[in-house]
Amino acid sequence: MQIQLNGEARTLEADASVARLVEALGLTGRRIAVEVNEEIVPKSVHAETRLAEGDRVEIVHAIGGG
Amino acid sequence: MIDIFQDAPLRIAGREFASRLLVGTGKYRDFDETGEAIAASGAEVVTFAVRRTNLGQDAAAPNLLDVVSPERYTLLPNTAGCYTAKDAVRTCRLARELLDGHNLVKLEVLGDDTTLYPDVVETLAAAETLINDGFDVMVYTSDDPIVARELERLGCCAVMPLGSLIGSGHGIQNPHNIRLIIEQAAVPVLVDAGIGTASEAALAMELGCDGVLMNSAIAHARQPLLMASAMKQAVQAGREAFLAGRMPRRQSAEPSSPLAGRINA
Secondary structure, eight states, rough: OOOOOOOOOOOOOOTTHHHHHHHHHTTTTTTTTTEEEEEEOGGGGGOOOOOOOTOOEEEEEEEEEO | OOOOOHHHHHHTEEEEOOOEEEOOSSSSHHHHHHHHHHOOOOOOSSEEEEEETTTOTTSSOHHHHHSSSSSSSSSEETTTOOOHHHHHHHHHHHHHHHTTTOOOOEEEBBTTTTOOOOHHHHHHHHHHHHHHTTTTEEEEEOOOOHHHHHHHHOSSSSEOSSSSSTOOOOOSOOOHHHHEEEEEEEEBBBSSSSOSSSHHHHHHTTTTEEEESSSSSHHHHHHHHHHHHHHHHHHHHHHHHHEEEEEOOSSOOOOSSSSSTTTTO
16 A cells, blocks of 8 residues: 655555564654654554555654754 | 842743743754754744644754753744644644643744734634643734733743844834733743844843743844844843833933033032
């Protein structure tokens, strides 16, 4: 299936969870936050939250700023 | 020595801080310089931005939060770069998730990318949504006293008018408006944006501000660590001068030494 990840198309195995995506990106355990279709997905439910075709996923982190 | 100066802490939404200087983490050469400058500033509240993770980067690469740890500092996520209330609210919710539920945020909704002037209409809308969602909102705004009053009425925990445009280093362009905002506010007022050098930070505090927030003035100084130290002292000097109360201004001179007893009298 295809999703939009941080504004870019990305192909993922069907039914992948948020946790699986985070793992595939090498971001497990990093300080990140995940939003799917403009709704926060709390860390506590990354494993059980399944992604679907066309989902818009944002993964963000902290950077320097004023 | 008698300790003549015992200031009350800065209180923001139930949190207490000894330092009245708040600093940003943008524009530094690297994370080492960021960490050292913040330490030199004595700041306890440190702002950062929320951005998309660079995918495919080295997962072991250092992260800002490794240098500016939530254990040591009160982190203040900033919605810088947001031009709508909707984006600002989304950014705050992402930041709260990022920081495991930490709900103190700096709300900043910009009007355009040449002035970076706050869009107060969008700011007011975002503030209301965020407060209803349980956030403690420190809000960046214009130096309009009526807007500041409305943001306080909505429940913002600190009002932060600009001194001048973000990153401009033009200091405090309208000290009279800043004073009007301070006089009417029951929540802390902090000048946020525009400070260029130490005397301008001291002026903000002499006007009666509860604190000052800055980034570029330190990060873009030729020697950021030295400027961080200067700002720390300026904010404290300005605060002490405000509490001490300045002498009245006079139209004419008045000698400091007595007139009586002069040798030629």
